[in-house]
Amino acid sequence: MYHNTVRPLNTGFIPVYPKKCHYHHSVVSYYPNISDEKQVNPVFIFLIEHESGYCLVDTGMSSTERAQKYHDHDAWQEPGTAVQDHLEKLGIACEDVGTVILTHMHWDHVYNLEKFAHARIIAHEKEKAFAYAPNPLFYKNYEHQSLGIKAPFIDLQIETCAGEVEILPGVRVFETHGHSPGHISVEVDTKQGKYILAGDSAFRLDNFKEIPEMGFTVTPPEKFADIVGCCNSLELQKNRCEDLSHIFMTHEVSLLERCDKTPVFGV
Numbered sequence: 237m238y239h240n241t242v243r244p245l246n247t248g249f250i251p252v253y254p255k256k257c258h259y260h261h262s263v264v265s266y267y268p269n270i271s272d273e274k275q276v277n278p279v280f281i282f283l284i285e286h287e288s289g290y291c292l293v294d295t296g297m298s299s300t301e302r303a304q305k306y307h308d309h310d311a312w313q314e315p316g317t318a319v320q321d322h323l324e325k326l327g328i329a330c331e332d333v334g335t336v337i338l339t340h341m342h343w344d345h346v347y348n349l350e351k352f353a354h355a356r357i358i359a360h361e362k363e364k365a366f367a368y369a370p371n372p373l374f375y376k377n378y379e380h381q382s383l384g385i386k387a388p389f390i391d392l393q394i395e396t397c398a399g400e401v402e403i404l405p406g407v408r409v410f411e412t413h414g415h416s417p418g419h420i421s422v423e424v425d426t427k428q429g430k431y432i433l434a435g436d437s438a439f440r441l442d443n444f445k446e447i448p449e450m451g452f453t454v455t456p457p458e459k460f461a462d463i464v465g466c467c468n469s470l471e472l473q474k475n476r477c478e479d480l481s482h483i484f485m486t487h488e489v490s491l492l493e494r495c496d497k498t499p500v501f502g503v
Contacts, residue, residue: 238406238425241502242433243283244484244495245322247296248303248313250344251276252487258439260456260463266447267455274310277487279344281319282433283326284424285500286404290328291335293422293433294486295319295352295388297344306383307343307376319348337409339435340416341367341389342377345486349388357389358403360411361396363418374461377416412437412473414466415459421473426502429478434485437469441488444474 251274255264264270282293296319297303303311320330330351338346338359349357359367367389370378379387397403397420400410406425413419415436422433438444438457445455454470456463477483484491484501 238286238427240284240286240406240424240426241500242424242426242431242484243285243326243500244280244491245283245296245317245319246278246280246492246495247317247319247322247347248279248298248300248311248344249276250279250297250303250308250311250487254440255458257459258457259442260458263447263450263452263455266449267442275489277439277489278492280484280486280488280491281345282422282484283323283328284404284407284422286407288404289334290332291337291404291407292319292333292352292355293337294339294345294435295336295349296347298347302385303344306379306385320351335403337403337420337422338363338394339421339433339437339486340419341387342416342436343379343387345435346388349392353392356395357392358395358397358409360409360413360418360420361398362413363416363420364394364396366417410472410476412469414462414464414469415457416461419469421469423476424502428502429482431501432473432477432483434473434483436486437466437473438483438485439487440485441480441483441490443470444480444483 279297281296284291300312402408412421460466
């Protein structure tokens with residue numbers, strides 16, 4: 237029996253238009269209640285506590301100043317919610333974290349990564365290759381040097397993976413490409429069953445819903461690098477999970493309220 241637990245930690249907020257991000261334009265008419273207004277999205281990371289120590293899934297977004305200057309002028313990070321601040325409140329030093337798994341290497345998932353330089357930092361081999369040499373369409377996502385800034389992962393040792401790999405006992409990664417070329421999700425065995433930490437492979441639980449009228453088994457999002465890969469990844473996770481309530485996404489709004497009631501899952 238594994239004694240892993242999952243603790244979601246919110247590192248900031250990025251307001252977005254759901255119709256331009258969370259729902260593909262072909263499916264919007266099937267969700268008439270989608271707001272036309274910007275919706276504030278959290279930026280969750282996940283702390284896995286296991287028998288041999290701590291593992292982080294992503295390290296979250298940047299400071300307000302940097303986020304607004306280079307990415308989204310409406311984004312912000314509340315004081316005390318950077319990854320190192322969350323850990324300090326829990327009595328955990330950055331040096332205590334033995335493993336960092338990156339679902340992908342977009343700017344809002346890798347900030348303060350240098351604070352964990354003594355940990356194993358793991359990303360998919362395709363994601364690492366693309367992050368260092370992205371297509372110009374994705375320069376901002378990966379903070380390409382042409383912007384005049386240095387991405388947090390530059391100069392760090394990034395270990396790569398491919399396929400499905402067990403990283404720690406009861407903690408495995410599997411490929412969920414689509415949102416980015418080398419996106420991965422993390423599956424965690426707990427006393428309450430398996431939890432999937434899905435990164436940005438989905439934005440809302442709606443993304444796992446069928447649209448029978450169109451023959452869709454899932455509801456694709458609008459933001460992707462590969463729409464076919466994205467749909468396949470949604471289908472894979474939908475079939476793999478024990479219950480949709482056991483899938484956690486980085487920007488899932490409803491997770492804020494769930495965390496207020498249940499700070500730690502899998503106990």
